[in-house]
Amino acid sequence: MRIIRSIKKLRQFVKNAKRKGKTIGFVPTMGYLHEGHLSLLREAKKDCDICVVSIFVNPIQFGPKEDFSRYPRDIKRDKFLLKSAGADIIFYPSIKIMYPPGFLTFVVIERLSDVLCGNSRPGHFKGVTTVVTKLFNIVQADIAYFGQKDIQQSIIIQKMVEDLNMPLKIKLMPIVREIDGLAMSSRNVYLFPQQRSDAVILWQALKKAKQMINMGERSSQAIISSIKKLICTKKRVRIDYIDCVSIDNLTSLRKLKGRVIIALAVWIGKVRLIDNIIVRA
Amino acid sequence: MRIIRSIKKLRQFVKNAKRKGKTIGFVPTMGYLHEGHLSLLREAKKDCDICVVSIFVNPIQFGPKEDFSRYPRDIKRDKFLLKSAGADIIFYPSIKIMYPPGFLTFVVIERLSDVLCGNSRPGHFKGVTTVVTKLFNIVQADIAYFGQKDIQQSIIIQKMVEDLNMPLKIKLMPIVREIDGLAMSSRNVYLFPQQRSDAVILWQALKKAKQMINMGERSSQAIISSIKKLICTKKRVRIDYIDCVSIDNLTSLRKLKGRVIIALAVWIGKVRLIDNIIVRA
Numbered sequence: 001m002r003i004i005r006s007i008k009k010l011r012q013f014v015k016n017a018k019r020k021g022k023t024i025g026f027v028p029t030m031g032y033l034h035e036g037h038l039s040l041l042r043e044a045k046k047d048c049d050i051c052v053v054s055i056f057v058n059p060i061q062f063g064p065k066e067d068f069s070r071y072p073r074d075i076k077r078d079k080f081l082l083k084s085a086g087a088d089i090i091f092y093p094s095i096k097i098m099y100p101p102g103f104l105t106f107v108v109i110e111r112l113s114d115v116l117c118g119n120s121r122p123g124h125f126k127g128v129t130t131v132v133t134k135l136f137n138i139v140q141a142d143i144a145y146f147g148q149k150d151i152q153q154s155i156i157i158q159k160m161v162e163d164l165n166m167p168l169k170i171k172l173m174p175i176v177r178e179i180d181g182l183a184m185s186s187r188n189v190y191l192f193p194q195q196r197s198d199a200v201i202l203w204q205a206l207k208k209a210k211q212m213i214n215m216g217e218r219s220s221q222a223i224i225s226s227i228k229k230l231i232c233t234k235k236r237v238r239i240d241y242i243d244c245v246s247i248d249n250l251t252s253l254r255k256l257k258g259r260v261i262i263a264l265a266v267w268i269g270k271v272r273l274i275d276n277i278i279v280r281a
Numbered sequence: 282m283r284i285i286r287s288i289k290k291l292r293q294f295v296k297n298a299k300r301k302g303k304t305i306g307f308v309p310t311m312g313y314l315h316e317g318h319l320s321l322l323r324e325a326k327k328d329c330d331i332c333v334v335s336i337f338v339n340p341i342q343f344g345p346k347e348d349f350s351r352y353p354r355d356i357k358r359d360k361f362l363l364k365s366a367g368a369d370i371i372f373y374p375s376i377k378i379m380y381p382p383g384f385l386t387f388v389v390i391e392r393l394s395d396v397l398c399g400n401s402r403p404g405h406f407k408g409v410t411t412v413v414t415k416l417f418n419i420v421q422a423d424i425a426y427f428g429q430k431d432i433q434q435s436i437i438i439q440k441m442v443e444d445l446n447m448p449l450k451i452k453l454m455p456i457v458r459e460i461d462g463l464a465m466s467s468r469n470v471y472l473f474p475q476q477r478s479d480a481v482i483l484w485q486a487l488k489k490a491k492q493m494i495n496m497g498e499r500s501s502q503a504i505i506s507s508i509k510k511l512i513c514t515k516k517r518v519r520i521d522y523i524d525c526v527s528i529d530n531l532t533s534l535r536k537l538k539g540r541v542i543i544a545l546a547v548w549i550g551k552v553r554l555i556d557n558i559i560v561r562a
Contacts, residue, residue, distance in 0.1 A: 007446060105391075
């Protein structure tokens with residue numbers, strides 16, 4: 001496994017690999033890896049000859065009051081995990097290399113970026129689509145892997161790839177959960193023990209929503225208010241949003257039909273957690 | 282020479298060419314070709330194994346009151362010219378293929394898109410950067426060629442390529458002029474004989490600016506007011522803008538120093554013409 005910090009060196013590596021006819025799988029991450037990230041890498045290893053994992057905490061996708069500076073980082077641990085899991089390259093660029101002074105260009109995606117998490121985090125997805133475009137152009141992968149936990153991000157990136165004719169495929173992989181159901185997230189490390197125990201309510205709420213749909217409930221209002229009630233039993237948990245949206249275009253649904261996403265975001269103390277489930281109504 | 286209208290077929294062609302180690306040169310155009318376009322193709326033929334020319338009148342770079350529908354088109358003539366000049370592929374997609382219903386993604390470049398022509402044509406460069414990104418992703422060229430006549434466009438695209446790490450080089454080629462000095466442009470065909478004769482004033486104004494700078498003038502105000510006076514001798518010509526800007530970042534200069542662009546845009550009847558000159562002050 002090689003660690004590459006320079007764009008030029010990564011390009012050289014990619015060029016050589018492509019010349020030999022190798023396919024490249026790419027897993028973009030912000031580091032502080034967990035089993036969710038590693039599941040993406042394992043899938044990439046099945047599909048592709050060479051696997052590149054990037055580690056870059058992207059400053060422009062954090063709002064001014066968000067947790068950029070305290071976002072968890074542990075490059076040594078990440079290196080160890082990625083080596084064990086069989087990554088070929090870690091691309092680990094500096095902020096200065098990714099955003100030199102005078103940086104002016106952004107990729108924006110209308111509408112999809114303004115709902116759900118985009119509503120709570122203005123500018124977040126502009127930062128995501130911009131950095132992902134840069135990384136795609138640098139790595140030139142055949143397939144890039146994203147986790148369903150950030151479902152809005154995945155749908156936005158899939159749409160961006162289609163709209164801008166980017167020459168790669170996007171593969172969406174299922175959420176990896178802790179034994180008690182909490183979706184794995186680098187931010188879980190922020191949680192104090194009592195908060196960690198409260199956090200299970202997200203998964204319980206989603207399971208309840210699925211159960212209601214499976215029992216025939218089709219009113220999103222009924223589902224949302226039922227979830228709300230359940231979450232409110234945990235006094236330390238504050239709801240950011242709960243929504244039932246179409247998987248095609250993320251629009252809120254009144255009547256559920258076809259494949260729908262139940263998505264939610266909550267605050268527990270200073271930690272914002274998200275989770276979702278895809279259900280066929 | 283092959284004419285390809287489908288993105289999928291072009292991708293297949295490109296993939297095969299790359300597999301054989303061929304380099305690809307790319308000349309994006311809106312058709313109605315003139316010697317300026319052909320000079321780009323000839324340069325591409327010198328540099329690259331395979332030359333792709335795209336012809337696409339990009340609707341999203343035209344404002345609602347601009348000349349999209351009456352922009353000159355003559356695909357038969359273009360085919361003939363490109364075949365004679367040795368193009369390998371004409372990529373000639375439909376609007377529906379480039380912008381299917383539900384298109385949502387745009388590439389934007391701040392500041393550089395708001396000055397000069399961007400000030401007169403809001404949204405124009407957003408349309409340009411978006412379509413050029415799409416074309417770059419489809420053609421996957423090694424080098425793309427742009428003409429200095431649209432200097433702001435070239436600088437914006439160069440900046441976009443740098444900022445987003447697009448894996449290709451941009452080559453800027455000099456303006457090709459008619460015998461009397463008028464910069465070649467597809468829009469020149471709109472001009473009535475008297476307007477055509479008035480249009481020479483653009484080049485005369487730029488030559489005058491260069492002369493003043495060569496004689497030691499460094500005040501942009503002095504240069505601009507002198508040009509203005511000259512252009513105003515033609516009563517049918519209405520000035521849109523005249524500016525002296527830095528070649529690095531298109532900011533207006535008070536005192537000229539280093540490589541500067543004298544850029545101007547005028548209206549002659551319903552026709553908007555632009556021209557520029559790069560001078561070392």
